[in-house]
Amino acid sequence: MLKSLSFKNLSCSNLALGLLLTLLLGSSGLALLALTGWQTAPEVQLWQDLWFWRVLKFTLWQALLSSFISVLLALPLARALVMDARLPAKAAFLRWCLLCFVMPSLILITGLVVMFGFSGWLTPFLNLVFGDGWSLYGLTGILLAHVFLNLPLAIRVLTSQWDSIPSSVWKMAAQLHLTGWQRFLLVEWPALRSVLPALLGFIFLLCFNSFAVVLALGGGPAATTLEVAIFQALKYNFNPSEALFLAVTQLLVAGSCFWLFSRWGKLEWLAPASAGQTWRPQTNRLTLWLGRFFYLFIALYLTLPVLGLLPTAVSKGLAGLPWLKLFKASGWSLLFALTASLLAVFMALQLSWVSSNQQQKNGLTRLVPVAALHHLIIPGMVLSVGLYIFFMPLINWMDWGWLAIIWLNTLIALPFAFSQLKPAVFSYQANYQRLAASLGLPFGVYWWRVVLPYLKPALQRVAAISLVLTLGDFAIFGIFGQPEYTTLPWLIYELAGSYQLAAAALASLWLLGLAFIGLILLERKSDVKC
DSSP states (O other), X not given: OHHHHHHHTSSSOHHHHHXXXXXXXXXXXXXXXXXXXXXXXXXXXGGGOHHHHHXXXXXXXXXXXXXXXXXXXXXHHHHHHHHOTTOTTHHHHHHHHHHHHHSOHHHHHHHHHHHHSTTOSSHHHHHHHXXXXXXXXXXXXXXXXXXXXXXXXXXXXXHHHHHTSXXXXXXXXXXXXXXXXXXXXXXXXXXXXTTHHHHHHXXXXXXXXXXXXXXXXXXXXXXXXXXXXXXXXXXXXOOHHHHHHHHHHHHHHHHHHHHHHHXXXXXXXXXXXXXXXSOOOOOOHHHHHHHHHHHHHHHHHHHHHHHTHHHHHTTTOSTTSOHHHHHHHHHHHHHHHHHHHHHHHXXXXXXXXXXXXXXXXXXXXXXXXXXXXXXXXSOHHHHHHHHHHHHTTTOOHHHHHHHHHHHHHHHHHHHHHHHHHHHHHHHHHHHTHHHHHTTOOOHHHHIIIIIHHHHHHHHHHHHHHHHHHHHTOOHHHHHHOOGGGOOHHHHHHHHHHTTOHHHXXXXXXXXXXXXXXXXXXXXXXXXXXX
16 A cells, blocks of 8 residues: 555656656757757857957856845845844844845836936935936946845845854854954854855856846946847847847856856755844944944845835826726736746646655656756746747747746746755655555545645745746746736836836836735745744
């Protein structure tokens, strides 16, 4: 009975597993096949064009600056969060950092335009400081947005690393009368150096593959990245050969960077950040007050662009706002996001169950981690362009683009869902599977009354992650979307682009509210502590 039930407990048969793996790997395979020039030859002569090298140089430069600035700003703040027990609202601040990291980028872009745009609240002050040369658009705006989105991740990860140092180590350092510099080198630095390369690399890749921020705040050809150039080549100029060459370049650079950074260490992007209350050595008053000032500065930086949306949204009254467009876009966003996130959770559960089952290891199951995680290497824009061009002779994307939006968002969310769900599935199988199987329950009852209740916190967390990630999709819709089913992020972009800042602010707040609901689900009854 135990052996029979263990086979039944497999999430899908070998045939179904083979079909699922074929679907996952086949999507990427077809996209990569299109990139090889099977149908349309890439415009390889672009590598001799100075424009191409300027785009590649700017893409790498802005990603490098964004990653280093984010980590450098996070280091002193993370230390203050751990070392200063009197800092107020630390738990709330760390929760806000989590929301900022998963926040759809169009919300931030609208907030930055409200605060720092041509008629922004702080623009007169900035003009006094920098002269008439101040402008949000270009490298300045890109860095402001990228640091806002990635600094919270760095803060949470580094806070977790500092907080992981045992109290006994701190006490021993105090007994040895180590100076502050000696304590940093011997106690703190060993805890940080294992995660810093992976953190820098992860943020670099996020900024390298950034699309919405550069498209909205780039300000012109001088601040164009590879993703924006791919979008313009395919949607504005309709030059598939140029788009293919740029997509191949992005895949090679991003894939190489991912391989390199993955060798440096593993980074849990939802690493617990508790800022615990264990014993910490006293620090001098100057360091304490500098940390508190920095805490206030970063808190204002992370909240003002969002808080500025509220008065802007109601500045012209609620009657003149495009409520019909907002509700329609909300419906399409929720439909796409819910469908994609549920598919991602379902596939992540299937793949996690098979991957964690030590009794069913074979050649097919060894492909499961590859199928689940390889989309981390292939940027969403590259995957979109490859599938768009491959199926262009066969499918009218104006009619079937919605299907590609759902499927590609599922593929983008799957690696995060799989990586978060697999440890919980492995824990269940290692500790309870044989005991539960000995009960002899029917397959449906076994899953409904035993497995799913145990996995409920992890499933809830994974569903929330997937929902928030897919809700903010902008790049995939940019390739496959149509005006008939405009989503909230694209509506915000159109409203801000037509200088309807009040309507854009309202739509941004609405989208933020949906993301906040996802955050509540993420934090509720889960083992991720803030």
